[in-house]
Amino acid sequence: MASNIENLAEKTAKLSIDPIYKTNWCDMPAEVKLECIERMDFKERLSLRCTAKAEKSLVDLQKMDFSEALIFRNYITVASNKTSLTKIFKDEKIWLSLMQYVLKIGVFDKISFLVGNKLNNYIDDFLANCTEMISAKNIDFGDIDMKTAIVILEKLKDGVESIGFNAHNRSWFSLDDVLLQSKVQNASYCQIKNLMFLGCVQKVAQMWIDKDSKIGTTFQVSVVIVINGPFGSFATDLADRIVSKTEKRIRIRTNNPDKHILLERGGVIEHILSREFYRLMVISAEMKESEYDDDCEVWMRRMQPEQFFDPDSDDSRYDDYYDYDDYYDRDYDDNEDIFGRHVDDIDEDWHGNYYM
Numbered sequence: 001m002a003s004n005i006e007n008l009a010e011k012t013a014k015l016s017i018d019p020i021y022k023t024n025w026c027d028m029p030a031e032v033k034l035e036c037i038e039r040m041d042f043k044e045r046l047s048l049r050c051t052a053k054a055e056k057s058l059v060d061l062q063k064m065d066f067s068e069a070l071i072f073r074n075y076i077t078v079a080s081n082k083t084s085l086t087k088i089f090k091d092e093k094i095w096l097s098l099m100q101y102v103l104k105i106g107v108f109d110k111i112s113f114l115v116g117n118k119l120n121n122y123i124d125d126f127l128a129n130c131t132e133m134i135s136a137k138n139i140d141f142g143d144i145d146m147k148t149a150i151v152i153l154e155k156l157k158d159g160v161e162s163i164g165f166n167a168h169n170r171s172w173f174s175l176d177d178v179l180l181q182s183k184v185q186n187a188s189y190c191q192i193k194n195l196m197f198l199g200c201v202q203k204v205a206q207m208w209i210d211k212d213s214k215i216g217t218t219f220q221v222s223v224v225i226v227i228n229g230p231f232g233s234f235a236t237d238l239a240d241r242i243v244s245k246t247e248k249r250i251r252i253r254t255n256n257p258d259k260h261i262l263l264e265r266g267g268v269i270e271h272i273l274s275r276e277f278y279r280l281m282v283i284s285a286e287m288k289e290s291e292y293d294d295d296c297e298v299w300m301r302r303m304q305p306e307q308f309f310d311p312d313s314d315d316s317r318y319d320d321y322y323d324y325d326d327y328y329d330r331d332y333d334d335n336e337d338i339f340g341r342h343v344d345d346i347d348e349d350w351h352g353n354y355y356m
Contacts, residue, residue: 030058037062041083060105063135069111071099078102096122100130103155108136113152114143133157140164146172153181162189169194169224179207191220191303194275198223201230201280202237205261208282209254219280220303230278231265249292253285260285266296277303 025033037045037059045064049056070077075088076098089095103111111134135157141149143166153163160183167173175197178184185207192200204219223230234250235242241252243260250263259282266277277300293299 033058034062042066042078042080043083043085060101062105063107064105066102066106066108067110069102069106069108070114071102071112072114076102078106092122103130103134104132106135108134108138110138110140111136112140112142113149115148130155136160138162142166143168146174146177150177150181153183156183158183158186160187162191163187164191164193166193167195169196171196173197175200175203179203185211185213188214188216189218189220193222193303195221195223198230199233199237201263201278202234204280205234205238205252205263208261212254212256212259213282215259215282215284217282220278220299221280222275222277222303224275230276231263234263244289251283254282258285259283260287262287262292264292264296266300275304 028036033055037048040048042064045059045062049059064080066078066080068077068079074090074095075086076095077084077086079085087098089098134152134155137159138161139152139156141152141164144152149165163184165173165178173192173195175192175195178192184190190204200221200223201219207213208217221230231250235245238250238252241254243251243253245251248265252261252263254261262281262283264279264281266279268274268276277296279296279299
């Protein structure tokens with residue numbers, strides 16, 4: 001019996017026992033702190049950032065997954081599987097600082113920019129401080145200056161799946177500049193709402209032909225209705241490539257015998273400036289006409305769901321396709337984010353240390 005106790009004591013003495021840390025955060029090594037930070041939600045990380053420069057540096061080392069980030073003219077909302085946070089800013093430089101921080105540490109499923117030309121005044125600061133590439137699968141420029149949109153596109157990491165623009169029927173929207181961007185050229189889906197330029201679809205088609213884009217690549221656009229609009233100009237400019245043509249569709253061949261490009265005319269939305277919808281897709285050359293999708297309302301809703309909104313309908317098929325343009329006119333409760341979920345407000349006094 002005594003020998004057993006001695007053996008047990010000897011084994012116990014040889015065990016490597018990790019140190020037990022008390023509640024004092026300062027006693028923890030950096031690797032343990034990083035493990036803790038990784039489990040913190042966004043607001044907890046912001047709180048830790050303002051405690052000390054060393055903690056700020058540790059927090060900034062950790063990336064964070066966000067399902068969505070919405071950057072507006074005077075406030076920012078971020079959402080993850082852990083939390084959602086919305087804050088309105090009176091100080092534009094603090095707003096800019098938080099935006100830069102969010103873009104630096106975030107890994108986004110979607111980012112939406114609705115800032116108009118507000119970033120114009122800070123574009124040099126933005127470029128100087130946004131030293132890391134932005135990681136996002138989907139990006140939407142709902143309302144943003146063209147110059148700023150191009151700057152942000154150039155700051156995106158590869159792997160962007162979808163890109164959306166709203167041209168707002170403005171003449172300064174440059175499709176040529178957009179199509180020069182590699183992220184646009186490689187995206188599987190791109191859309192432009194309210195575009196004035198009628199030669200858009202053939203420009204995109206020609207880009208796809210030159211790049212031999214993948215089957216399934218899609219471009220959607222809404223344009224102001226005019227005589228001989230995009231449909232007519234597409235047929236004229238690419239007449240030597242036409243495989244088939246109807247009132248609703250034009251199919252053309254590409255330089256790759258395995259691929260065709262299909263242009264579809266959608267419906268019309270009556271408005272002050274009535275808009276017509278078009279969809280362009282790279283398809284298999286083997287695709288039969290019987291395989292065409294005749295339900296154009298589904299892809300039209302993806303572009304401008306607000307035009308199809310029925311307050312009396314229970315149809316939730318299009319809940320994922322949400323438009324943010326009406327958020328500027330909405331009054332928000334201090335403890336409610338734009339998704340209608342309850343969030344904790346941030347103490348105004350913390351702003352200076354929070355984001356800088």
